[in-house]
Amino acid sequence: MSGENAGPRSEPAEEGAGVPLHHRVPDLGALELLLAVARLGSLGRAARAQGITQPAASSRIRSMERQLGVALVERSPRGSRLTEAGALVTDWARRVVEAAEAFDVGTQALRGRRDSRLRVVASMTIAEYLLPGWLIALRTQRPGTAVSLSAGNTRAVADRLLAGEADLGFVEGLDVPAGLDGAVIGHDRLVVVAAPSHPWTRRRTELTAAELAATPLILRERGSGTRQVLDAALAGAGGLAAPLLELASTTAVKSAVVSEAAPSVLSELAVREELTARRLVEVPVRGLHLGRELRAVWRVGQRPVGPARDLLGLTRGAP
Amino acid sequence: MSGENAGPRSEPAEEGAGVPLHHRVPDLGALELLLAVARLGSLGRAARAQGITQPAASSRIRSMERQLGVALVERSPRGSRLTEAGALVTDWARRVVEAAEAFDVGTQALRGRRDSRLRVVASMTIAEYLLPGWLIALRTQRPGTAVSLSAGNTRAVADRLLAGEADLGFVEGLDVPAGLDGAVIGHDRLVVVAAPSHPWTRRRTELTAAELAATPLILRERGSGTRQVLDAALAGAGGLAAPLLELASTTAVKSAVVSEAAPSVLSELAVREELTARRLVEVPVRGLHLGRELRAVWRVGQRPVGPARDLLGLTRGAP
DNA sequence: TGAGGGCATAAGCTGGGGTTATGAGTGGCG
DNA sequence: CGCCACTCATAACCCCAGCTTATGCCCTCA
Numbered sequence: 158m159s160g161e162n163a164g165p166r167s168e169p170a171e172e173g174a175g176v177p178l179h180h181r182v183p184d185l186g187a188l189e190l191l192l193a194v195a196r197l198g199s200l201g202r203a204a205r206a207q208g209i210t211q212p213a214a215s216s217r218i219r220s221m222e223r224q225l226g227v228a229l230v231e232r233s234p235r236g237s238r239l240t241e242a243g244a245l246v247t248d249w250a251r252r253v254v255e256a257a258e259a260f261d262v263g264t265q266a267l268r269g270r271r272d273s274r275l276r277v278v279a280s281m282t283i284a285e286y287l288l289p290g291w292l293i294a295l296r297t298q299r300p301g302t303a304v305s306l307s308a309g310n311t312r313a314v315a316d317r318l319l320a321g322e323a324d325l326g327f328v329e330g331l332d333v334p335a336g337l338d339g340a341v342i343g344h345d346r347l348v349v350v351a352a353p354s355h356p357w358t359r360r361r362t363e364l365t366a367a368e369l370a371a372t373p374l375i376l377r378e379r380g381s382g383t384r385q386v387l388d389a390a391l392a393g394a395g396g397l398a399a400p401l402l403e404l405a406s407t408t409a410v411k412s413a414v415v416s417e418a419a420p421s422v423l424s425e426l427a428v429r430e431e432l433t434a435r436r437l438v439e440v441p442v443r444g445l446h447l448g449r450e451l452r453a454v455w456r457v458g459q460r461p462v463g464p465a466r467d468l469l470g471l472t473r474g475a476p
Numbered sequence: 477m478s479g480e481n482a483g484p485r486s487e488p489a490e491e492g493a494g495v496p497l498h499h500r501v502p503d504l505g506a507l508e509l510l511l512a513v514a515r516l517g518s519l520g521r522a523a524r525a526q527g528i529t530q531p532a533a534s535s536r537i538r539s540m541e542r543q544l545g546v547a548l549v550e551r552s553p554r555g556s557r558l559t560e561a562g563a564l565v566t567d568w569a570r571r572v573v574e575a576a577e578a579f580d581v582g583t584q585a586l587r588g589r590r591d592s593r594l595r596v597v598a599s600m601t602i603a604e605y606l607l608p609g610w611l612i613a614l615r616t617q618r619p620g621t622a623v624s625l626s627a628g629n630t631r632a633v634a635d636r637l638l639a640g641e642a643d644l645g646f647v648e649g650l651d652v653p654a655g656l657d658g659a660v661i662g663h664d665r666l667v668v669v670a671a672p673s674h675p676w677t678r679r680r681t682e683l684t685a686a687e688l689a690a691t692p693l694i695l696r697e698r699g700s701g702t703r704q705v706l707d708a709a710l711a712g713a714g715g716l717a718a719p720l721l722e723l724a725s726t727t728a729v730k731s732a733v734v735s736e737a738a739p740s741v742l743s744e745l746a747v748r749e750e751l752t753a754r755r756l757v758e759v760p761v762r763g764l765h766l767g768r769e770l771r772a773v774w775r776v777g778q779r780p781v782g783p784a785r786d787l788l789g790l791t792r793g794a795p
Numbered sequence: 796t797g798a799g800g801g802c803a804t805a806a807g808c809t810g811g812g813g814t815t816a817t818g819a820g821t822g823g824c825g
Numbered sequence: 826c827g828c829c830a831c832t833c834a835t836a837a838c839c840c841c842a843g844c845t846t847a848t849g850c851c852c853t854c855a
Contacts, residue, residue: 163653164586167653176509176527177505177526177527178508178573178576178580179503179504179505179508179576180804181584182504182576182579184498184503184504184578184842184843185497185498185501185503185504186496186498186843188579189496189497189498199801199802200801200802201758201800201801201802208495208496209843209844209845209847210844210845211801211802211803212802212804212805212844212845212846212847213810213843213844213845215802215803215804216803216804216843216844217843217844219803220842220843225583225586226587227583227586227587232801232803233801233802233803233852234800234802234850234851234852235800235801235852235853236801236802236851237801237802241627241628242586242627243587244581244725245582245600245603245604245627246582246583246586247580248578248604248612248727249575249578249583249604249608250579251658251727252575252578252579253572253575253576254497255575255749256502256568256571256572256575257497257498257572258497259571260501260507260565260569260571260572261497261500261501261567263565263568264544264546264565264568265500265566267544267546267561267564267565268545268546272513279566284564285564285567285568286752287752289568289754290749290752290754290755291753291754293753293755294753294754294755308560308564309560351736353790362604404815406563408563408567408570423819430574430609433606433609434607434609434610434612434613435609435610435613435790435791436609436612459550471672471754472754503811503812505812518832519832519833520831520832520833528812528813528814529813529814530832531813531814531815531816531833531834531835531836532812532832534833534834534835535811535812535813535834535835536812536813537812538834539812549833551833551834552821552832552833553819553820553821553822553832553833553836554821554822554831555829555831555832555833556831556832556833627827633808693837719813745805
């Protein structure tokens with residue numbers, strides 16, 4: 158495991174547990190630099206691209222290699238190429254940097270300058286999972302478009318649009334709020350998820366809607382969009398049983414599902430990563446389709462123009 | 477846009493272009509701290525959780541708020557809660573931290589200590605997209621399992637397993653290499669993708685396999701797993717046309733698809749993010765299914781036991 | 796054979812992020 | 826009622842990571 162102590166592990170010791178992550182992962186700057194090296198094929202060029210000097214880049218890469226214990230680039234007097242391992246590390250680094258880009262573009266929009274040319278209001282789910290990607294795309298397509306973002310539930314989105322405080326809104330749900338026009342830009346689906354250890358993940362016969370309805374679940378609090386769709390869909394199956402636990406945030410629900418051994422119903426967008434990592438498992442339900450539309454919305458009669466139109470065009474056909 | 481200069485933009489100016497990302501995004505340490513605050517409800521507790529002092533945490537959060545220009549936490553003499561905006565920022569931060577965790581667990585496995593209890597060999601695609609998630613899951617389920625990872629093509633995976641240099645392998649492809657047993661653990665699918673501006677994304681009739689075969693594509697070099705599956709699938713449709721461009725890495729292919737206006741065929745795993753952000757668009761092809769199995773493999777007769785068995789159990793049913 | 800691009804090393808500066816020490820609010824409770 | 830326990834903020838100080846400039850060596854190519 159973690160270095161010095163090769164013998165039968167003495168301390169807590171599980172791979173540097175306790176040490177916060179950022180001591181074991183290089184800086185964002187270092188990761189960016191590594192990507193630049195991969196792209197440009199030379200430490201010096203990468204350095205210039207990052208606005209630092211060649212020795213700085215050299216030492217940064219070297220210390221990253223020391224920290225990770227892996228040779229990342231093969232230096233030659235004619236440039237630098239990635240190692241076999243370096244290529245893999247670079248791919249993982251790219252994902253960190255991409256997440257950081259999403260963070261950046263998101264918070265920049267959140268800063269919400271009054272002089273923004275495009276003011277967006279979105280539901281939490283969309284703002285969290287989809288908008289940053291769209292904004293990155295918008296930035297590459299129409300650089301210099303200043304966007305401001307605020308998030309809230311469907312009601313808040315409608316209010317801001319009607320008050321003229323926003324140009325374009327995004328909501329997920331079953332219908333378009335009064336006073337607004339909209340266009341479907343994609344679809345979301347609620348999925349039943351459970352911890353991998355839960356018996357539902359080993360069933361041979363598909364779960365029925367009635368069984369689902371009768372089981373106490375871990376859910377978001379009443380009033381959330383997710384909850385509405387679920388209530389409506391299970392009304393015919395005897396109605397939803399009292400929840401085992403009601404939590405305020407999606408994240409809280411997810412970790413509760415993992416630790417408490419009860420299932421939940423969540424947006425596909427919210428659990429995609431957990432599903433592919435098998436931290437959660439989807440439980441198919443016979444004949445139950447919990448789809449819901451993702452919609453762009455705007456004030457009746459005010460079809461989006463300019464930047465709002467650009468963004469709308471970008472989002473059509475999402476998921 | 478970027479502050480000071482509100483007028484018609486003078487300089488390059490597009491939202492701090494040129495300034496490398498890591499100057500506009502807080503440190504991983506700061507993001508982790510923010511998550512801890514969100515989870516624990518107090519700066520002091522979060523500080524302790526990160527192994528720093530309360531004043532350090534206080535100043536770190538404050539300077540992050542200054543940097544982002546957004547109030548993130550609401551301090552009270554009885555604890556700290558996230559702001560509305562803070563909740564959103566925290567969600568975005570969580571994704572960065574999760575990517576960093578994947579990076580961490582991946583590079584740690586790559587470090588490849590000889591004394592590892594579990595030696596894994598995987599194809600590039602699986603190592604890149606799936607393995608980190610599994611390793612994180614494995615770490616929470618069986619903490620302290622030292623894993624070493626090496627990556628290569630199917631041939632290399634087989635060789636290492638047969639040489640007894642690895643305990644468990646993962647490959648994607650159509651069949652199990654000679655000398656190995658295996659189990660299907662999931663499915664991947666090749667998808668035809670194009671830039672959003674490409675005419676194929678606006679077709680009213682579905683693309684046919686013959687049309688796809690006749691079109692020069694941007695592809696990975698011959699010999700890659702992706703290429704094999706594609707060749708096989710289109711053999712009946714007249715065979716694949718000469719590629720427009722042959723590139724060595726998936727990343728290179730992706731960016732070429734975006735800039736050159738030619739389509740490509742790539743693993744669903746590799747383009748999922750690009751698809752949801754609409755940087756790429758999937759083009760459905762009539763009656764063509766480019767599925768391929770993801771398999772865990774091991775030496776004939778050596779069913780995985782111990783840690784290998786744990787990991788195998790974790791991966792079953794992936795995507 | 797010299798010029799130029801590539802990388803490494805060395806010496807020195809700077810600032811961000813850490814520390815300790817302290818003060819000032821607020822709610823619970825004997 | 827007054828103390829305690831908890832919160833957060835401020836101030837003064839320290840240290841090292843990461844930057845810079847200056848230099849040298851290596852290789853390739855005209």
